[in-house]
Amino acid sequence: MSATASQAITLQSKFSLKEWIFTTDHKRVGVLYLVGSFAAFFVAGIMAMLMRTELASIGPTVTSNPTTYNMWLYFHGAAMILGYQIPALTGFFTNYYVPLMIGAKDVAFPRLNAFSVWLFWMGIVLALLTFVIPDPPDIMWTGYPPYSVITPGNTALYTFTVLLIGFSSIAGGVNFLTTIIRMRAPGITWNKLNIFIWCTMAAFVIQLIFVPILGVAVTMLSLDKYLGTHFFDATAGGTPLLYENLFWFYSHPAVYVIFLPAVGIIYEIVATFSKNRIFNYKGVVYGGIWGTVILSGIVHGHHIYVSAIPDWLVMIQTITTLLISIPVGLLVIGLVGTLYKGSIEFKTPMLYVAGFFFLFLIGGLTGIPNAMSAIYIHIHGTQWITGHFHYVMAVSVTTAIIGGTYYVWPKMTGKMYNEALGKLGFLLFFIGVNITFFFTMYIGVVYGMPRRYYDYAQFPQIEGIQKVITFGSYIILLGALVVLISWIHSLIWGEKAPNNPWGSKSLEWTHTQSPPPQGNYTEPVKVSEDWNPYGYGK
Amino acid sequence: MNRKNFFIIAGILLILILRLAASGYADGIPDLRAGWDELWREMMIDILGIGIVFLAVTIYLLVKYRRKSPNEEGSAKKLTPLAAFGWIVIPVFIFMADDIFLAAKNFTLWNQYRNVPANAMVIDVEGFMWGWDFRYPEGITTTNELRVPVGKPVKLNLTSRDVIHSFFIPDFRQKWDAVKGKQNYLWFSAKTIGEHVITCTEFCGVLHSNMYGKIIVMPENEYNKWVEDNKPKGGAI
Ligand code: HEM
Ligand SMILES: [Cu+2]
Ligand SMILES: [Cu+2]
Numbered sequence: 001m002s003a004t005a006s007q008a009i010t011l012q013s014k015f016s017l018k019e020w021i022f023t024t025d026h027k028r029v030g031v032l033y034l035v036g037s038f039a040a041f042f043v044a045g046i047m048a049m050l051m052r053t054e055l056a057s058i059g060p061t062v063t064s065n066p067t068t069y070n071m072w073l074y075f076h077g078a079a080m081i082l083g084y085q086i087p088a089l090t091g092f093f094t095n096y097y098v099p100l101m102i103g104a105k106d107v108a109f110p111r112l113n114a115f116s117v118w119l120f121w122m123g124i125v126l127a128l129l130t131f132v133i134p135d136p137p138d139i140m141w142t143g144y145p146p147y148s149v150i151t152p153g154n155t156a157l158y159t160f161t162v163l164l165i166g167f168s169s170i171a172g173g174v175n176f177l178t179t180i181i182r183m184r185a186p187g188i189t190w191n192k193l194n195i196f197i198w199c200t201m202a203a204f205v206i207q208l209i210f211v212p213i214l215g216v217a218v219t220m221l222s223l224d225k226y227l228g229t230h231f232f233d234a235t236a237g238g239t240p241l242l243y244e245n246l247f248w249f250y251s252h253p254a255v256y257v258i259f260l261p262a263v264g265i266i267y268e269i270v271a272t273f274s275k276n277r278i279f280n281y282k283g284v285v286y287g288g289i290w291g292t293v294i295l296s297g298i299v300h301g302h303h304i305y306v307s308a309i310p311d312w313l314v315m316i317q318t319i320t321t322l323l324i325s326i327p328v329g330l331l332v333i334g335l336v337g338t339l340y341k342g343s344i345e346f347k348t349p350m351l352y353v354a355g356f357f358f359l360f361l362i363g364g365l366t367g368i369p370n371a372m373s374a375i376y377i378h379i380h381g382t383q384w385i386t387g388h389f390h391y392v393m394a395v396s397v398t399t400a401i402i403g404g405t406y407y408v409w410p411k412m413t414g415k416m417y418n419e420a421l422g423k424l425g426f427l428l429f430f431i432g433v434n435i436t437f438f439f440t441m442y443i444g445v446v447y448g449m450p451r452r453y454y455d456y457a458q459f460p461q462i463e464g465i466q467k468v469i470t471f472g473s474y475i476i477l478l479g480a481l482v483v484l485i486s487w488i489h490s491l492i493w494g495e496k497a498p499n500n501p502w503g504s505k506s507l508e509w510t511h512t513q514s515p516p517p518q519g520n521y522t523e524p525v526k527v528s529e530d531w532n533p534y535g536y537g538k
Numbered sequence: 539m540n541r542k543n544f545f546i547i548a549g550i551l552l553i554l555i556l557r558l559a560a561s562g563y564a565d566g567i568p569d570l571r572a573g574w575d576e577l578w579r580e581m582m583i584d585i586l587g588i589g590i591v592f593l594a595v596t597i598y599l600l601v602k603y604r605r606k607s608p609n610e611e612g613s614a615k616k617l618t619p620l621a622a623f624g625w626i627v628i629p630v631f632i633f634m635a636d637d638i639f640l641a642a643k644n645f646t647l648w649n650q651y652r653n654v655p656a657n658a659m660v661i662d663v664e665g666f667m668w669g670w671d672f673r674y675p676e677g678i679t680t681t682n683e684l685r686v687p688v689g690k691p692v693k694l695n696l697t698s699r700d701v702i703h704s705f706f707i708p709d710f711r712q713k714w715d716a717v718k719g720k721q722n723y724l725w726f727s728a729k730t731i732g733e734h735v736i737t738c739t740e741f742c743g744v745l746h747s748n749m750y751g752k753i754i755v756m757p758e759n760e761y762n763k764w765v766e767d768n769k770p771k772g773g774a775i
Contacts, residue, residue: 140741275610315641326630330630333625333629336596339600343605343611345604366585368584369578372577372643377712450739458750537614
């Protein structure tokens, strides 16, 4: 515990910037992650709007310089994944929830925790330098050589952004795994953990195993570019395929680092808003969550089917990739099953969950063709892929993040939000993303429109559909603005929140105030034999 | 099962088997495009089926179990060990069966994609920032314009002068990476006369989206004439 633990500082006490920057309180660290990740979401979202506007017509629309478009795309991809989703999930939600859900006063290493968030902010600042340096990176978030090695763009900026955020994640992993293993309040046994806690553990186990590999790959990239090594140079005995392998060996599991905590949040909301026990808890935890972890390391080959890997490897990877449907299917069955005999209330967070069901269903099902190597030949590198991963990752997970933020909002700020604004924001977002990403998939598979294209003079027949997609993305923007307004509205005019507005059985709602004081619980938590975070209906 | 049902089921099975056996082998050369479209259609039916079932169940539960009174709580019981086990094993089994079924179909098509018919003509392709160079067996070279005779299988040997590119013919459902220092390949056989877009699908820098060209499929005699007219006159110049 930090020295200031005894002072009960809450969000409502007088604002002091210094206290915020040097805080070691996990709740404040969480809020710093929240602010940083939404800032990244905001800037990367502006890039998305610029790109969509550019694509609304053939020929120059916003800019006549393809390099500018490529810079937007680079920033959008890198910032959305490394700056927004991973930090929002494994930074904000983990920090805010984990100690509260297990009845701990703070994390195991509060200073290391503060250091993580600093590294993350440095990564964000470094990423933002993209817009001020004369030679911004233009290598996409994947950074494939040889292009990333011969480009005049600044590949080092990419390398160091990835390394900073990677270190931040590793520190977070060590911290939270220790916290969960060592600091659970008496009585909270393994099979009474919140699903979100299990998901966090799984995500950090994946991070600890695979982040170092990404670190190695991007470091070798800069060595090749600036120090003249030839790791990825086919003409000097290296091979670019090595990079592709290392990159996806991390970046496919990274999808689960994003997916698992997101699904964990969805589980918490579903349980609370249907006041029901989790359907087949052990199947979800040991089959769904840990099954995903086990498979995560052996499927990355499906990203490189057409890069000429051996046929036998293509076969194995096709099968392992298809097998992912098993643990993911178990997770979905657990979610849908929890609705059975529940008592469902459609407050804003629950609406986002309903949205998640639909968006993730489309995203998951459209992933099945991607696993099949022969089908993949046609759709690789097309807008089909763009549409698919926006469904399965970008917008599904965003419903979890925004819905989850509405869910903790009363606890975190001590204020209620306005339901009407919350629901309006969701509706706009939901309509917008479906227009945008359905037609994005459509032009990819039907016309073969490739991704990462600044222009499409060779596909004149799709200009009309492109306009529809752009229109959809403006509706998303409108939705995002309504969400933002609802939060600001709540901070200024929101009513005072009760301690447990949702009637949840989970510790963070039942055992402490809104917002919780520093140290979280005024007296040490101890739960009884028959306590369960999902113990409804007794 | 009565006799009528038996005949109906047997009939359906027979038609399925015949269709499978007949797909894409009209002239001994597999039709990749038709094969791809066929498998795609099956996939779509498969996932649409799963999707509709899931959606229907979810919507039903969401509507049926809405909260009716403010203090109501859910009333699900803990699963018995047998039920819990069943809810893991049965879905695993169903997903696994579907996965194996799909994988098997996939490999049939994959083999057609990767096995070039023996009588294919060979054209060398080199991608560069930003365009495609073609070299024909007779020594002709062209850029961004590939002429091929109709009905004849064509094998393209792919490589790159600089960064990774990917050679994509949307109309033929065919694509493969072109990598510097490596020799990759793909093949296709155009069924009708016409023009088709070729375009790059691996990010390769500023003009990636401008890296396109076309395939012109010609009648065999016109193609032969074009070759005659354009082939380098050995030593004459
Ligand atoms: C919600 C509104 C969003 C819109 C309208 C949008 C739009 C786009 C567009 C137009 C592209 C470029 C397609 C291309 O030229 O290839 C793109 C790429 C991408 N987006 Fe989004 N996006 C949104 C949200 C997100 C989110 C939340 C994520 C989070 C993971 C995300 C991740 C990506 C990635 C990884 C790429 C690929 C970058 C690359 O090709 O290197 N997007 N998006
Ligand atoms: Cu190219
Ligand atoms: Cu390209």
